[in-house]
Amino acid sequence: MTEKTALGVSSQDLPACPVETTLKLIGNKWEVLVLRDLMPGTKRFGELKQSIGGVSQKVLTAKLREMEASGLVERHVYAEVPPRVEYSLTPLGRSLKPVLDSLEQWGTAYKKKVAATVR
Amino acid sequence: MTEKTALGVSSQDLPACPVETTLKLIGNKWEVLVLRDLMPGTKRFGELKQSIGGVSQKVLTAKLREMEASGLVERHVYAEVPPRVEYSLTPLGRSLKPVLDSLEQWGTAYKKKVAATVR
DNA sequence: CCGTATCCTGTTCGATACTG
DNA sequence: CAGTATCGAACAGGATACGG
Numbered sequence: 001m002t003e004k005t006a007l008g009v010s011s012q013d014l015p016a017c018p019v020e021t022t023l024k025l026i027g028n029k030w031e032v033l034v035l036r037d038l039m040p041g042t043k044r045f046g047e048l049k050q051s052i053g054g055v056s057q058k059v060l061t062a063k064l065r066e067m068e069a070s071g072l073v074e075r076h077v078y079a080e081v082p083p084r085v086e087y088s089l090t091p092l093g094r095s096l097k098p099v100l101d102s103l104e105q106w107g108t109a110y111k112k113k114v115a116a117t118v119r
Numbered sequence: 120m121t122e123k124t125a126l127g128v129s130s131q132d133l134p135a136c137p138v139e140t141t142l143k144l145i146g147n148k149w150e151v152l153v154l155r156d157l158m159p160g161t162k163r164f165g166e167l168k169q170s171i172g173g174v175s176q177k178v179l180t181a182k183l184r185e186m187e188a189s190g191l192v193e194r195h196v197y198a199e200v201p202p203r204v205e206y207s208l209t210p211l212g213r214s215l216k217p218v219l220d221s222l223e224q225w226g227t228a229y230k231k232k233v234a235a236t237v238r
Numbered sequence: 239c240c241g242t243a244t245c246c247t248g249t250t251c252g253a254t255a256c257t258g
Numbered sequence: 259c260a261g262t263a264t265c266g267a268a269c270a271g272g273a274t275a276c277g278g
Binding site for chain 1: 250251252253258
């Protein structure tokens with residue numbers, strides 16, 4: 001128990017292939033977008049829902065819970081009225097920045113290429 | 120219709136966010152694994168099916184067709200008996216190597232971390 | 239060997255309504 | 259505001275059988 005990463009995760013549960021291991025944690029569209037939108041910093045639930053766009057409350061809640069269990073996301077509840085709940089990335093979550101960056105870089109280059117092909 | 124990358128892809132069809140654009144093309148587990156296994160070079164359909172593991176023929180065929188339509192994969196049919204069909208990455212497909220690498224790197228580091236936590 | 243067609247299952251997800 | 263509960267639609271994906 002060195003630090004607070006993922007709770008009951010054992011090596012046996014993880015695929016042999018590192019790529020598949022990563023996909024197991026962020027292989028879902030919504031998870032990647034949560035990561036993207038929390039990378040700059042803390043956000044409230046409502047902000048997150050809006051910035052992601054097109055996600056239902058139910059699904060967003062479920063994904064945030066999963067990512068919390070994986071040790072990627074931290075949830076902070078403030079005992080106020082009306083209630084305020086803030087989400088942020090853990091160090092482990094922030095360590096995925098290179099992955100996000102590569103996705104963004106490729107997407108940018110691809111969009112440029114498509115735009116150039118059309119005209 | 121300038122060249123042979125992606126056929127009817129227009130800028131309007133793509134999400135504003137580059138990350139989402141990338142996800143639109145390889146946001147699926149199987150697509151990423153096809154990419155991983157074709158990155159070293161050409162493979163036959165059967166080889167691919169086996170090396171990916173756990174994918175059904177139907178789904179693999181469908182994903183390969185989609186990726187061909189996106190301009191990521193090339194399909195080469197040899198008129199032999201029994202038939203031989205080989206798949207390989209296009210330059211555009213190979214350009215995704217940095218993305219694959221970042222996924223692999225993170226997965227490797229994560230597995231190491233988990234292993235260290237257990238003992 | 240590679241691919242298609244059909245059927246059928248489980249899962250994912252959105253919509254809506256309701257609670258602290 | 260930030261959930262939870264429930265329902266039903268849509269889709270992904272496996273199994274099987276058949277065709278070129």
